[in-house]
Amino acid sequence: MSRRSNGLVGVWAEAQRQQQRQREAQTRYQRDQERQQRAHQREIVRSHREQKAAYREQREAEARRRTQELDARVEALQGxxxxxxxxxxxxxxxxxxxxxVEAFSPGQLGHPITMPDPNRYQPQGGWTxxxxxxxxxxxxxxxxxxxxAAQAAExxxxxxxxxxxxxxxxWADAQLAEVRRHNAGITEMTAGLRGGDPEAAVEYFSAALYASTGWPDDLPRQVSAAYDSGARQLVLNWELPAYAVVPEAKSVRYMINADQEKESPRPVTQRRALYRDVLAQCVLLVLRDLFAADEFGALESVALNGFVDDHDPVxxxxxxxxxxxxxxxxxxxxGLHLEQVNAVNCLVDGLRGQLSSRPDQYATVRPGRVPEDVGNGVVTHGGDEEPDLYAMDPIAFESLVAELFRAMGMQAVTTQRSNDGGVDVDALDPTPIRGGKIVVQVKRYRNTVPPTAVRDLYGTVQDxxxxxxxxxxxxxxxxxxHTFANGKPLELVAGSELVDLLHRHGLRGRLGGGEGSVPAQRSAPDSRVTPGGGADTGTGVPDPDGPAAADDYNILGMYWSGGVALDVCALVCRGNRVLDDDHFVFYNNPRTPDGTVRALGPVAPDKAAIQVAFDALPARADRLVVIAAVDPVVNAAADLSGFSDAGIRLLDSEGTPLDRLxxxxxxxxxxxxxxxxxxRRANGDWEFVTGGKGYPGGLEELVGEYGIDVD
Structure with a gap:
């Protein structure tokens, strides 16, 4: 018998089918979400990989750039x-x-006032x-x-x-007068150069070196020079770059795992050889610039000594x-073709010069002739007790030289006049290692000692x-x-040096006529400064308690072109550190405590002035640094781009110009x-060294480098 469904089964089946469809939809949704999440993760990974690759490329590119800079630097040094x-x-x-000079430009004042047009003043209206x-x-x-009104305005x-x-x-007349004075000075300098004037020669050839476009801007430019007009020889000391000029690193590479750049050091032997080559190139380049600039035939020869201004390792x-x-x-x-030579071989073998074998360790060489050796002798003043070396009895003169050697800590005796074998004084230096037997010859000459005498001495030393x-x-x-003695166990003592040695060791002697016993300071033209004395100039009244009251001071008058307002200051330093804040002379501290340095009111053509008693500066001070900074109150947005044609006029206390720096x-x-x-030099002279280092941070940044904190 069949039984009819009451429909409950169908409802139940439909519900099961709905649940199944929902589960399938949920599953599909979850799969889509997981697929999207995996795609998103893959995108993140890909983006991270690309960013990492880009970062790596950036760091590697930076390392390559630094390596290229090192290569370019080395290539520039080699060339x-x-x-x-x-x-x-x-x-x-x-x-x-x-x-x-700049043409007259009156601006709006050059345009006349327009007069009223009577045609524009017609009567208005009126019926009657x-x-x-x-x-x-x-x-x-x-x-x-x-x-x-227009007539009054006009x-x-x-x-x-x-x-x-x-x-x-x-203003134009003053400008033209200054230009003509400058050009007249140039004409006078060139005339002096043709006539063998030492001051003109030093001034001209120093200018040639400072203006050289072949000398790199980042290398030092410091010179001390003198000119021997009789020999037509320029003798100069020129500053060479320090060892740091050769890059310590050879290349740079990026270390991925450590995420940092690593410098590969340049082999020591390679760096030392390159530095030695650079020094030789610098010496040859200076010689080239000097001889190339000699359009007046003033140079027969050049004695050049290259030095590094650094700490003595000893x-x-x-x-x-x-x-x-x-x-x-x-x-x-x-006869040299400099562009084709090996610099070291050319200097040492071709020109028979000396070059340090270990310049990286500052193993020094002995200069053959220095600027201090050049001059016309030492002028002395004093009484009759000071013996004239020219007029001295020959035997007494030899005895004086022997006494000098004994005063220097050696054993010394004069030899017999006959069969002395060319030896006037026998000396023995008891110093270990570097001491030993010394033979001394004495030449009481007025004219230049001939080279044959030096050759004879060398033969005597060997015999x-x-x-x-x-x-x-x-x-x-x-x-x-000097050329013959260079590199040989010979020492040449000129008359000026002899007098200096005598006085330093308590002995007496002078060269030629004079009434005093104190040798006057020698000064090489242009860059060597010997402070003078005199009366008040009117540019400033010295305090009675200051050193300037003794009339032994100089005036530094600063001048420049351009309208920017500047503060000119002075720092009394030992090395590159100011002695203390009181030795920083500026607008809020117009003088040092002892009055040796003080600010003055300028007198035309100067725009600023400083008074300095060089000889009275503290014994621990070895530098006086002169600086200039834009006045932020007057020219808040200005810089030094308009600061040009600048210089320092060195005056004595009477206002007489001594030099222009x-x-x-x-x-x-x-x-x-x-x-x-x-x-300050070892002999007490003061030498001027041109600066040139600029600071974007103004006075605060500059003096901070000298140890002063500006609040």
Whole structure:
């Protein structure tokens, strides 16, 4: 028997089917979500991989860029001489200024006032004759009033124009006068150069070196020079770059795992060889610039000593460490093709110069001739107790030299007049290692000692088996003598050096006529400064308690072109550190406590002035640094781009000009500049060294480098 369904089964089945479809839809949704999540994860991974790859490429590119910079630096150092030789030679014409000034530009004052047009003053309205007459009178009154106002304005314009034109003419005349004075000075210098004037020669050839376009800007430019007019020889000390000029790193690579750049060091032997080559190139380039600039035939030869201004590894003190020296004639140098030479071989073998074998360790060489050796002797003043070395009995003179050697800690006796074998004094230096037997010859000459005397001494040294030979003279030595003695166990003592040694060891002696016993300080032209004395100049009244009251001071007058307002300051330093805050002379501290340095009111043509008593500066001070900074109150947004044609006039206390010292021009973005520094030399002289380092951070950044904190 069949039984009919009541429909419950169908309902139940339909419900099961719905649930199944829902489960399938849920499953599909979950699968879609998981698929999307996996796709998203893959996108994240891919993006992270791309970012990581991009980061890695960026770091690797930076490492390659740094390596390329190192390679470019080394290539530039290797081609220093060849590049410098392609630069144009310096000429005196480059120092001449054109005799022209900016044309007069009155601006709006150059345009006359427009007079009123009577045609524009027509009567308005009026129906009757009386009204028309009244309108005409009013129009005429307006015209006359406006015409009188325009006439008054035109008269005022003409007065202002005349005043402005007079001011301009005064300014233009002053500018032209300054240009003509400058050009006259250049003409005088070139005339002196042709006539063998030492000051002109030093000034000109120093300018040639400082203006050289072949000498890289990042290398030092410091020179001390003197000119021997008799030998037509320039003797100079020139600063060479320090060991750091050669990059310590050879290449840079990116370390992925450590996420940092690693520098591969340059092999020590390679770096040392490159530095030695750079020094040789620098010496040859300086010689090239000097001989190329000699358009007047003033140089027969050049004695060049290259030094590095750094700490002496023996004493730890800052010193000039000589790493190269050469004496070369024009004829020998003219035969060189510098762009093709090996610099070291050319300097050492071709020109017979000396170059430090270990310049990286500052192993020094002995200069053959230094600027201090050049001069016309030492002028002395005093009484009759000071013996004239020229007039002294020959035996007494030899005894004096022997006494000098004994005063220097050696054993010394004079020899017999006959059969002395060319030896006047036998000396023995008891110092271990470097001491030994010394043979001394004494030449009481007035003229230059001939090279044959030096050669004879060398033969005597060899025959006697001595450690060293010393030739002492009342005169001087020529370049031939220095060339022969260079690199040999010989020492040449000129008359000026002899007098200095005598006085330093408590002995007495002078050269030629004079009434005193104290040798006057020698000063090489242009860059060597010996402070003078005198009366008050009127540029500032010395305090009675200051050193200036003794009339023993100088005035430093600063001048420059451009309208930017500057604060000129001075720092009394030991090395590169100011002694203390009280030795920083500026607008809020116008003088040092002892009064040796003080700010003065300038006198035209100077725009700033500083008074300095050089000899009275503290004993621990070895530098006076002169700086300039933009006045932020007057020129808040200005920089030193307009600071040009600048210099320092060195005056004595009577206002007499002694020297004119050039300083560097300013540059865009810089607001403070080191103009230069006066440095105390071992003999007590002060030498001016041009500065040029600029600071974008103004006075605060500059003095901070010298140890001063500006609040």
């Amino acid at each position: 220093l001489l060849a590049t410098g030789c392609r630069a144009s030679a310096f000429r005196a014409d480059a120092l001449t200024r054109p005799e022209r 004759a009386g009204r028309r007459a009244q309108a005409q009178a009013e129009a005429r009154s307006r015209f006359e009033r406006d015409w009188q 008269a005022q314009r003409l007065r202002q124009l005349a005043t402005y034109q007079a001011q301009y003419q005064q 004493t730890g003190r800052r010193a000039s460490l000589f790493l190269a020296t050469v004496m070369v004639s024009r004829a020998d140098f003219a 006697a088996g001595a450690n060293k030979g010393v030739l002492v003279t009342t005169s001087k030595f020529g370049p031939g003598s 050039d300083v560097s021009d300013g540059r865009d973005g810089e607001t403070a500049l080191v103009l230069g520094s006066f440095r």
